[in-house]
Amino acid sequence: MSSRLLEIHQGILSKNDRLARELRDRFEKAGVYVVNLVSSPGTGKTAFLERTLSMLVEQGCSAAALVGDLATENDARRLERSGAPVRQIVTAGICHLEANMIAEHLAGWRLDTLDFLFIENVGNLVCPSSYDLGEALRIALLSVTEGEDKPLKYPPMFNSADLAIITKLDLAEAVEFKYEETYANIQAVRPGIRVLETSAKTGDGMAAWIELLKRCKTDWQQSQLQEIHLNGHR
C-alpha cells in the first residue's frame, strides 16, 4: 500500500455554481430580470416584495416570485394578494435556497412572458451568501429595528450584495435609528454599494426603488446587447 496525493482544485459548490450559470443563461435568453432578496428573519422582505409586486403589476409589468421558507406557505399567500404569480419553496429545514430548488420550481412558467422574477430567500444572513441562484441582482435588506452594526456582524452577506435596502423607515424615529453609523458600516464591508431607504407600510422610497429597478433592468439588457455585438451572434 502506497500513499498518493491527488490534486483536485474544484470548488465545493461547483455543482450549484454550474446550475446557477445555466439558470442565468436561461433568464438572459428569456429577458427576465431576476432579483434575489436576502436578509435576517423579520426584516420585512415579504412586505417589501408584496408592495413591489403590486406596484409593478399596476404599472403594467409582468412579475412573479419564488419565496423560500423553512416550514410554511404563509408568505406565498401574502404575496399572491398582489396579483402576481407566486410559488412557495418549502425547504424543510434547509437554511438557504440552492440553484436546483429554483430550477425545480420554474416548471411550467413561461419565463419569456415575465419582466421580473423575484426570489425571496430564507431569512438568514449567513448561509444564503454562498449560493448563486443565477440572479442578476442581489439585494441585502436591513430594517431600522435591527441595529446599526449588523453589516459588521455579517460581512459576507453584505459584501456579496449589489444593492442594500433599508426597510421599516416608518419606525426609524421610534427606535432612534442612526443613519450615519449604518451607512458607514455598510460602506465599510461593501465600498461603493448603493443604499436605498424604504417603508413598505407608508410607501416611502418605494417609487425610487421601482425606478432604480427598471433602470437596472435596462442596463442589464444593454450590457447583453453589447456582449452579443462583441462576440458575434449567439
Add this chain to the structure above:
Amino acid sequence: MHELSIAHSLVEIAGEAACQANAKQVEAVTLRLGALSGVVKDALLFSYDIAIENTLLAGSRLYIEELPVVVYCPDCDTQTTLDGVQRFRCDQCGQPTAQIIQGKEMEIVSLEYTE
C-alpha cells in the same frame, strides 16, 4: 448553519475523485477556505466527521487552509491583506476598495489516499 450541506457536497466531489483514482482508502482532504466564504471552519470540521460516515472517506482527516481577504487598490496599484472582513480599505492611501482578489475561496485542493 449550512456547513453540513457544504460537507456533503465536499464528500460527494472528493468521493468521486477518489473512486476514479481507484483509492482504497482516503487519508486526508485539503481545502482552501476564504474569510468571505461564509463557512465556519469549526462547524465544517464537525460536519465533516458526520458526512464521511459510511463513505470512501470514512476515517479521513480534513485540513483547512484559511485565506484572508486580499483587496486591490486601483489608485495605488497595490494589494492589501485585510486583518478581518470589516474594513475594505487600501493600506497605503486608506481609500475604500471593493475589488477582491482573494477571500471567497471554497475549494478542494487535494486528497491523500492509499491504493
